Amino acid sequence: MTLSPKTDVRQMWQKIPFPLDFKIYLFNYTNAEEVQKGAIPIVKEVGPYYFEEWKEKVEVEDHDDSDTITYKKLDTFYFKKELCGPGLTGEELIVLPHPFMMGTIGVVIRDKPAMLNMIGKAFNGIFDNPPDIFIRAKALDILFRGIVINCARTEFAPKALCTALKKEAANRLIFGPNNQYVFSLFGMRNGTTDSHVVTVMRGMNNVMDVGKVIAIDGKPKMEIFRDKCNEYEGTDGTVFPPFLTQSDRLESFSGDLCRSFKPWFQKESSYTGLKTNRYIANIGDYANDPDLQCYCDSPDTCPAKGMMDLVKCMGAPLYVSLPHFLDCDPKIGEAVKGLNPDVNEHEILIDFEPITGTPLVARQRVQFNIKLVKTEKIDLCKDLPDTIVPLFWIEEGLALNKTFTNMLKHQLFIPKRVVGVLRWLLVSFGLLTAMACILFHYKDNIMHFAVSNGSDSAAKIRPEETEQREISVIGEAREPPKVEM
Known part of the structure; x- marks a missing residue:
């Protein structure tokens, strides 16, 4: 930017x-x-x-x-x-x-009010006795x-105004041939x-x-x-x-x-x-x-x-x-x-x-x-x-237009969205990588812990101490009495 x-x-x-x-x-x-x-x-x-x-x-x-x-x-x-x-x-x-007449009057009132009478006469000469x-x-x-301003006049008032214009308003008027100013x-x-x-x-x-x-x-x-x-x-x-x-x-x-x-x-x-x-x-x-x-x-x-x-x-x-x-x-x-x-x-x-x-x-x-x-x-x-x-x-x-808004979209917002997706993908990948590293670093302890827990469980139940017994629903099993014939 x-x-x-x-x-x-x-x-x-x-x-x-x-x-x-x-x-x-x-x-x-x-x-x-x-x-x-x-x-x-x-x-x-x-x-x-x-x-x-x-x-x-x-x-x-x-x-x-x-x-x-x-x-x-x-x-x-x-x-x-x-x-x-x-x-x-x-x-x-x-x-x-x-605009020219009213503007000139406003400037004269501000800077040289004593010249107002002359300005009226200058307008009559430059603009051929305007009615209003x-x-x-x-x-x-x-x-x-x-609009042509006729400065090809020899009377004092129009000539004085045109001389002042050429000096003071050179950047606002076009000066043509034969003292014709264009506004x-x-x-x-x-x-x-x-x-x-x-x-x-x-x-x-x-x-x-x-x-x-x-x-x-x-x-x-x-x-x-x-x-x-x-x-x-x-x-x-x-x-x-x-x-x-x-x-x-x-x-x-x-x-x-x-x-x-x-x-x-x-x-x-x-x-x-x-x-x-x-x-x-x-x-x-x-x-x-x-x-x-x-x-x-x-x-x-x-x-x-x-x-x-x-x-x-x-x-x-x-x-x-x-x-x-x-x-x-x-x-x-x-x-x-x-x-x-x-x-x-x-x-x-x-x-x-x-x-x-x-x-x-x-x-x-x-x-x-x-x-x-x-x-x-x-x-x-x-x-x-x-x-x-x-x-x-x-x-x-x-x-x-679309040419420039599309340029803005393609150079800023689409890459911005891509970066947003990549950001979360990288965060997820980083978390998974971190977990894998932790598991790899502590794998011996984890295995030892798992084996230790398995040995304790096996010690609680010993097959050689288990006796096989016959179980009757009525009671203990007895030999039937002998019957002499």
């Missing part, structure tokens, strides 16, 4: 030989015009849009002296129209709050193909090597450390939160230590979300005949959980229950929750109509084979949300409801 270069686990860890399910559900806003005037948003889920996600670790280097590996991540997505929701092709028109804060585009354009939710991740260098333990010195994250970009901890929340706790999420018990709390660090998650045991389960332990996880309650409060500047600034603020992690004013605001503060869900949280459809779960620590089934589900900021300084935002609303949610799924 170590990440030694010669093990099967290392090969699978370095390049997963099958695709993960990557499903995206978009929220279509059916009353955008009313929301622009302050109404409660009404949404309809559209999806799933199905993609194959191939995961690979590149630029991999082993460090024998520290028993570690360094690598970078490379994810590649392939759209599978035939596996999407009924009738979906990716060309559907979707209406939702403009919503985007109307095809699903695949929003997800991967991209999408996942386009920059597709087929692009991640810039961060991750360092994990190989587990060759101690198998219980396998996959443990100890540094990113050479730094042993983050510098964006407070105290313990800056530490890397747990594995990289693709491998876990073996010999899991139901009392173990697993830990994995998510680089995308800049925090560790600690799933807990829920129940025993099974998958293709293999016994598994099911673990579940949630976002948590930052304000009331002492272990999570260090992610906030203070307990008073923590987000509502079930919400996670990504502004320090991603630089964008996004919030993460479980899909449909499952397990969130009820007030969050009440501010949006059309959501139906369901624990069976929206929770995070992993089924582990406990001996090897192998995840056989996994469903990682998270929803990305944004705040409809209300501000008088931008005409497009002066009447917004000032609430957190959903944009989309994703499900990253794993279910090992």
